[in-house]
Amino acid sequence: MSSWMLRTVDRDSVFTRIDFRAKVVAAAVLTLVAFVWESPVLTALLLVIVMLTALIAGVKPDYLWRVLRLLAPFYLFLLLTQGFFAGEIILARTGEEMLTPLLSFPEQWWLIGGATMTLEGVLYGFAVIFKTLIMVLALPLVIFTTDVNAMVVGLVKVGIPYKVAFVFSATFRFFPLLFDEIQSIIEAQRLRGLAFERMGPLKRARVYARIAVPLILGAIVKSQMTEVVLQSKAFSGSSDRTYLHEARLTALDYAVVLASIFFLLAAAIAYLGFDIGRFAGPL
Amino acid sequence: MRTIASLNNVSYLYPRSLSPVLHDLSLEIHEGEFLGLIGPTGAGKSTLCLTLNGIVPQFYGGRFFGRVTVAGLDSLDQPISVLARHVGMILEDPEIQITAFSVENEVAFALENLSLPRDEILVRIPEALAAVRLEGTEKKHPHQLSGGQKQRLVIAAALALRPQLLVLDEPTAQLDPVGAREVFEVVHELNRELGLTILLSGHAAEELAEYADRIVLLSGGRLVRSGSPDEIYSDVKLLMDNNLRPPEVTRTFYLLNQIDVPVANLPVRLDAGVAALREIWDRGVDDSLPHPVLPAEANTRSPDETPVLSVDNLIHEYEDGTRALRGISFDVGQGEYVLIAGQNGAGKTTLVRHFLKLLEPTAGRVFVWGQPTGSLTVSDIARRIGYVGQNPDSQIFNATVEAEVSFALRNLEYPPAEVERRVSESLELLDLREVRRRHPLSLPRGDRARIVIAAVLAMEPEVLIFDEPTTGQDYHGAQVILDITRRLHRAGKTVIVITHQLYLMPGYAERVLIMGEGTLLLDAPIREAYHATDVLEATYLRPPQAVLLAQSVCSDGTGACLMLTPEDVASYVSRRLGDSMDRGNGHE
Numbered sequence: 001m002s003s004w005m006l007r008t009v010d011r012d013s014v015f016t017r018i019d020f021r022a023k024v025v026a027a028a029v030l031t032l033v034a035f036v037w038e039s040p041v042l043t044a045l046l047l048v049i050v051m052l053t054a055l056i057a058g059v060k061p062d063y064l065w066r067v068l069r070l071l072a073p074f075y076l077f078l079l080l081t082q083g084f085f086a087g088e089i090i091l092a093r094t095g096e097e098m099l100t101p102l103l104s105f106p107e108q109w110w111l112i113g114g115a116t117m118t119l120e121g122v123l124y125g126f127a128v129i130f131k132t133l134i135m136v137l138a139l140p141l142v143i144f145t146t147d148v149n150a151m152v153v154g155l156v157k158v159g160i161p162y163k164v165a166f167v168f169s170a171t172f173r174f175f176p177l178l179f180d181e182i183q184s185i186i187e188a189q190r191l192r193g194l195a196f197e198r199m200g201p202l203k204r205a206r207v208y209a210r211i212a213v214p215l216i217l218g219a220i221v222k223s224q225m226t227e228v229v230l231q232s233k234a235f236s237g238s239s240d241r242t243y244l245h246e247a248r249l250t251a252l253d254y255a256v257v258l259a260s261i262f263f264l265l266a267a268a269i270a271y272l273g274f275d276i277g278r279f280a281g282p283l
Numbered sequence: 284m285r286t287i288a289s290l291n292n293v294s295y296l297y298p299r300s301l302s303p304v305l306h307d308l309s310l311e312i313h314e315g316e317f318l319g320l321i322g323p324t325g326a327g328k329s330t331l332c333l334t335l336n337g338i339v340p341q342f343y344g345g346r347f348f349g350r351v352t353v354a355g356l357d358s359l360d361q362p363i364s365v366l367a368r369h370v371g372m373i374l375e376d377p378e379i380q381i382t383a384f385s386v387e388n389e390v391a392f393a394l395e396n397l398s399l400p401r402d403e404i405l406v407r408i409p410e411a412l413a414a415v416r417l418e419g420t421e422k423k424h425p426h427q428l429s430g431g432q433k434q435r436l437v438i439a440a441a442l443a444l445r446p447q448l449l450v451l452d453e454p455t456a457q458l459d460p461v462g463a464r465e466v467f468e469v470v471h472e473l474n475r476e477l478g479l480t481i482l483l484s485g486h487a488a489e490e491l492a493e494y495a496d497r498i499v500l501l502s503g504g505r506l507v508r509s510g511s512p513d514e515i516y517s518d519v520k521l522l523m524d525n526n527l528r529p530p531e532v533t534r535t536f537y538l539l540n541q542i543d544v545p546v547a548n549l550p551v552r553l554d555a556g557v558a559a560l561r562e563i564w565d566r567g568v569d570d571s572l573p574h575p576v577l578p579a580e581a582n583t584r585s586p587d588e589t590p591v592l593s594v595d596n597l598i599h600e601y602e603d604g605t606r607a608l609r610g611i612s613f614d615v616g617q618g619e620y621v622l623i624a625g626q627n628g629a630g631k632t633t634l635v636r637h638f639l640k641l642l643e644p645t646a647g648r649v650f651v652w653g654q655p656t657g658s659l660t661v662s663d664i665a666r667r668i669g670y671v672g673q674n675p676d677s678q679i680f681n682a683t684v685e686a687e688v689s690f691a692l693r694n695l696e697y698p699p700a701e702v703e704r705r706v707s708e709s710l711e712l713l714d715l716r717e718v719r720r721r722h723p724l725s726l727p728r729g730d731r732a733r734i735v736i737a738a739v740l741a742m743e744p745e746v747l748i749f750d751e752p753t754t755g756q757d758y759h760g761a762q763v764i765l766d767i768t769r770r771l772h773r774a775g776k777t778v779i780v781i782t783h784q785l786y787l788m789p790g791y792a793e794r795v796l797i798m799g800e801g802t803l804l805l806d807a808p809i810r811e812a813y814h815a816t817d818v819l820e821a822t823y824l825r826p827p828q829a830v831l832l833a834q835s836v837c838s839d840g841t842g843a844c845l846m847l848t849p850e851d852v853a854s855y856v857s858r859r860l861g862d863s864m865d866r867g868n869g870h871e
Contacts, residue, residue, distance in 0.1 A: 148384045173382060181677055187641060188678035191670050192691035192738060195662040214680040217724055222379065228338055229380050233393040233440065234367040242398050244391040244405075 014252075015057040015145040020154030022253035023146065027138040029260040033267045034134040038279035040123045043130035050134050054141050067136060075129050082125030083117040090120045093279060124279060148172050153247040162239040174226075181218060185211050284313040287448055287480050288335055288370075293349035294504075295330060295339060304330045306504035307349075312448065312482060317474045319495035319512070320484035323526040324729065324757045327504040328484040332452040335482070336370040337363045354447050368397065371441025373451040375755075377433035386412070386428075387421040389436055390443050397444075411443040414477070415469050430627055431462025435469055442473070449473065451483045455490075456755055459627040459783045461823035463487065467494055486757055488530045489828060492516050492551040500525065517549035526759040531786060531828035531849050532556035538853035544860060553828050557835045560856070564836060568859050569866060574843035575858040577810075577851065590614035590653070591746055591777050592638050592668075597647035599633055607633040609801040610647065617745075620768070620778045622788050622809065625798035626823040631781045632673070634798070635748050639670050666695065669744035673751045675731040678738075679723045684715060687723055688738045695742070709741040713767065729760040736767060746777040753784055765791050785813065786827035789847035797822060810845035 015023075030050065037043050055061060087099050104116035146154075148169050155165040189207065190196050196207065270276035289312065295305040304327045312318055320328050333339040337358040340347040351358040354369040374380055383389040387408050394404045412418050415435040425433060434454055441449060451470065455463035467487070471494045473479045485491065491498060491512065498515040500508045502525050508515060516522070519537040522529045529537065532553055536546045544563065550556040564570070592615040599608040607630045615621055623631045636642040637649045640656045649656045651664060672678055681687040688709055692702040710716050713733045718726055723734050732752065739747070749768060753761035761784070769791050772778045780792060788795075788809070795812035797805040799822030805815055812818075813830050833846035837855065846852050 149388050169384075170382065173384070177378075184672070184674070184677040185680050188672065189680065189690075190661045191639065191641075191665045191672075193662050193665055193694035193742065195660065195694075197660055197662075211680060213682070214724075218676060221724075225374075225376075225379050226382075228333070228342060229374065230382065231338060231342055231363045232336055232367055232372040233382075234364040234396040234444075235392075236362075236364050236396065238396075240398060241395050242401055242404065243395055244388060244401065244408075246401070 013057055013145070015053075015141070016147070017250075017252065018145075018256055019247060019249055019253040020142070020146045020151050021158060021247075022249070022256040023142045024154075025257050026260045027142045029264045030138045031135045033264065033277075034131040034138075036267075036271065037131060037277040038124070038127050039277050039281055040127040040130065042277055043127050043134065047130045047134050047137075050137050050141070054137055057141060057145050059140060059144055063140070064137070067133075071133075071136070078128055079122060079125040080117075082128065083121040084115050086121040086124045087116070087118050090118075090124060090279065094120075127279065147245075149245045150247065153243050153245050156239070156243075157247050162241065163237040166237070178215070178219070181215060182208075182211060185214060284316075286311045287314045288312040288353040289351070290331070290334065291350045291352075293334060293347075293351060295334070295348070296346045297330075297343060298345045300345070304504050305334070308501075308504065308506050309349075310499060310506060310509075312480060314447075314480055315474075315478045316496045317471070317481040317483070317494060319491040319498040320482060320501060321486070321488075321491065321498060321515075321527060322484075322501035322507075324727070324760060325503075326501040326525075328501055329452050330504075331501065332372070332450045332482065332484060334358060335448065335450050336366045336372050337361065338372075364396065367393065368444055369447050371438075371444060371446040371449045373434070373437050373441055373449070373454050375453040375456050377430065377437055377457070380437045381425045381433060384424060385421070386417065386423050386425060386436060389425060390440050393440060393444055407443045407445075411439040414442055414473060415439045416465075429462065430458045431465040434458060434462065434466050438466070438469060438473075442479075446479075448480045448482065451481070451485075453485045454483065455485060455487055459823070460825055461626055463490070464825075470494070486528070488516065488528055489532075489553075492530045492533075493553075500527075513548070513551050516551040519549070526757065528758040532832060535829060535832060535849035535852045538849055539856060542853065542857045544853075544857050553831060556828070556832055560832065560836050563856060563860065567863055567867070568836075569863040572859070572862050572866065574837065574839075574841065575855060575862065577843060577845065577855075589617055591617050591651070592779075593650045593653075594634070594637065595648045595650070597634070597637060597649060598645050599630075599637070599642060600645040607801055611798075611801075611803050612647075613796065613803060613806055615777060615779065617777055618772075618775055620772045620791060620793045621780070622792035622795045623779060623781045623798060624783055624785060624795060624819075624822075624824060625804075626783065628800075629798040629822055630801040631798055632750055635670070635750065635779065635781065638668055638746075638748065639664055662694075665691075665744075666742055667744050668746040668748065669739035669742060671736055671739050671747070671749045671752060673754065675728070675735045676724070678735045679731060682722055683720050684710070684723055684726075684734055684737075685719045687734055688715075688741050690738060691742045705741045705743065709737040712740065712770075713737040729756055729763070732756065732760070732764060733767075736764070740771075744776075746779070747771055748779045748781075750781045752780065753782060753787060761787055783824060785819075785824060786829075789813070789827075797824070810842070810847060813847055814845050 034043060034046060051064065054064065091099065100119035102117045102119055102122065105112050105114060107114045152165045152169045155168065156162050186196065186207065194207065196204070199207070267277065271278065275281040290308055290310045293305050293308045294303050296303050308331070320331065322328050330339055334351050335353055341363055353366060356366060356369065358366060381389055383392055390408045390411050391404050394407060408421065409418065412420065415438050417432060417435055417439060420428070425436060428436060455466050458466065467490045470481055470483065474481045495512050498510060498512050499506060500515060500521070507525065508521065516529050516533050519529045519533060530551050533549050533551050535556065536549045536559060540546055546559060550559050595612050597608055597611045600606050611634060623634070625631055633642060637644060637656070638651060640659060640661050651668065656664065679687060681690055685706060689702050689706045692705055710719060713736060715730065715733060715737055718730065723731055752764050756764065765787060768778050768780060780788070782788065792809050795807060795809050796803060797812060797818055804822060805812055805818045807815065813826050814834070816826055819826055827847070829847060829849050829852050833844060833852050833855070837844035846855055
């Protein structure tokens with residue numbers, strides 16, 4: 001039983017019906033806007049919308065939670081560094097004279113003495129966290145709600161050679177198998193007295209490194225078999241082929257693309273004209 | 284009869300190989316026939332199959348002599364993609380053959396590659412799925428299918444091309460008995476109803492005897508014999524000389540012939556065997572005489588009372604909610620040889636993985652030597668319980684056979700002299716001394732399986748668990764492995780074997796646990812278990828032919844009828860005949 005199976009949502013929703021290309025446009029716009037925005041309020045708002053969308057689309061809360069947990073140490077580091085050191089940049093950007101101190105260390109402390117954590121720095125840190133989260137979550141929203149076949153057809157339709165699109169989909173197909181293989185090799189090693197549970201991270205890393213050789217050898221044998229299978233099915237990699245799935249853009253898809261473009265324009269005008277989205281801007 | 288494919292004086296050497304895999308081989312495949320291809324491992328069966336769609340030599344290269352034509356096309360002149368239209372190819376492992384994410388896409392894949400119009404593809408998908416009885420699964424992910432269904436999907440994908448010839452290379456080697464039967468029945472139907480020509484290579488003697496029109500025996504890359512299943516399978520000596528196994532029915536009557544009960548034509552199918560037995564009975568067996576007593580078991584040891592392994596109301600639920608085990612309790616005593624049987628998905632592997640703490644119970648308790656596994660680590664348990672898993676290749680990770688076998692000993696920090704002693708012993712026991720410095724992956728599959736066993740044995744565990752050790756082995760390879768288990772058992776070890784190849788286990792296992800859908804259906808001595816046909820059927824297992832043959836003449840519920848092997852049946856029949864004749868003579 002593969003624990004690494006691609007977590008495709010099994011719920012049929014409006015998101016699974018939107019064409020891959022429309023979803024990519026929407027995700028790209030989202031990512032771009034999130035990249036530019038520095039306002040903690042606006043990025044937080046956008047993040048909440050993205051998260052709700054993901055949940056409605058059927059991405060498991062468990063998955064979101066796992067992403068958050070994985071990124072938590074990185075985010076803590078980000079908050080601290082921004083909180084202590086972003087002050088200068090923010091002063092320069094906003095043109096303000098004074099920052100609001102939250103806490104500072106006594107002068108006589110070695111190395112960190114006199115450092116001050118500022119409210120603005122922490123807020124800026126939060127904005128950075130929110131924007132990276134938006135980018136991290138937009139991708140699964142697109143991938144998990146799209147059938148791989150539709151993805152392949154979508155890629156081909158935007159001009160990517162079939163061979164490349166096929167390799168892309170084959171990766172989705174065979175990666176879970178690869179992870180299973182890694183698991184079973186480690187298991188076999190534990191069954192031969194390797195005390196994996198008593199190892200530190202460094203030793204564990206060494207164990208993983210040793211697996212590379214059998215894994216690659218196995219992969220070579222497998223890829224040769226796969227090629228025999230593909231050739232037996234008349235696969236040649238040629239783009240001159242037909243597709244079972246049709247990728248026709250529906251009104252819904254056009255609506256999504258138009259809405260995305262409208263949102264991008266609106267965000268751009270608001271940003272350039274009214275400073276909305278800038279750090280310490282009107283919002 | 285029209286010829287659909289032919290090989291004319293074909294010889295072939297793989298790149299960098301000095302000896303030919305195929306040697307001046309000529310064969311004609313006739314339209315509409317079901318041709319069975321048999322032969323020991325290394326006979327060249329797979330290579331022969333791959334010449335038919337040009338993979339050999341177009342993909343592999345190497346040196347090729349002679350000529351192969353399929354549907355009038357020369358396999359050297361046409362690209363593989365053209366030949367693929369005429370020859371559907373099905374290989375052993377369904378996992379690796381399925382490349383798509385849904386059933387319908389898998390069937391459509393080859394059609395898309397050949398640029399068939401979408402409307403035509405939409406017609407062919409339901410047609411192909413109906414032919415293999417997979418209607419209604421179009422939108423399913425292939426992972427949701429069982430092993431037999433997956434292999435049928437692979438067949439459907441090949442059928443969608445409407446080929447003239449379907450080539451199946453060991454299509455049932457990795458399937459459980461239900462899956463294998465499904466595949467054989469579908470192939471048989473395609474042959475009878477659509478007139479599709481079939482070439483099927485494999486070791487399933489009973490099935491080939493039943494379904495094939497003609498059998499070709501290959502050995503050392505040469506065609507040794509071609510004939511009807513009756514001709515080939517009744518030539519028991521020919522089969523044994525080539526490390527092949529005759530159907531059990533045939534072997535039973537062959538043995539009877541040896542002990543002076545003449546049978547003119549050796550039957551190769553169960554129904555013919557039952558009829559032949561009836562005839563012997565009519566000829567002069569007096570059914571009122573008492574049954575002869577079965578010979579005592581040669582390797583029965585009385586097990587110790589202390590349980591080595593024990594589970595108490597074990598329940599296991601996987602993360603996705605599947606209930607794999609639903610409350611199982613039993614003990615295994617020191618020195619027992621236990622067979623665990625049941626269809627795929629019955630929970631056999633899930634069960635034994637608990638003994639090694641690779642899985643933890645959802646509810647219930649697991650003990651090894653009276654200690655709950657919760658207090659132990661995997662590596663602690665591994666010193667005392669050796670586990671040989673299913674696929675040898677994912678248990679091999681060293682660059683030499685020697686390093687593989689000593690891996691555990693180095694982990695457990697034995698002194699070098701001790702490591703050397705154990706490695707040598709282990710290699711000796713498994714007949715691997717010659718290949719000590721070779722790379723494990725450069726050796727044949729049979730050797731690789733033995734390397735894994737050697738590596739586990741080096742730890743000198745007291746209990747050994749073998750999970751499907753004979754899958755993918757030919758008859759000879761399977762026997763070599765099982766003989767090792769018997770030797771270990773005789774040396775006092777506790778042995779557990781998981782398999783659904785029931786016919787292999789008489790003479791080895793003593794006790795049988797039959798599992799079905801996560802429950803323990805039966806726990807009995809092997810003779811009783813093999814004759815509990817209802818229980819076996821409930822978990823889609825079939826008893827060996829010898830058991831069914833025995834039941835056709837002896838079924839009064841006494842222990843004397845619990846025969847397991849062709850040897851048992853032959854000796855029973857000859858003694859009944861003898862007894863009847865003695866009485867007849869006495870009356871005169």
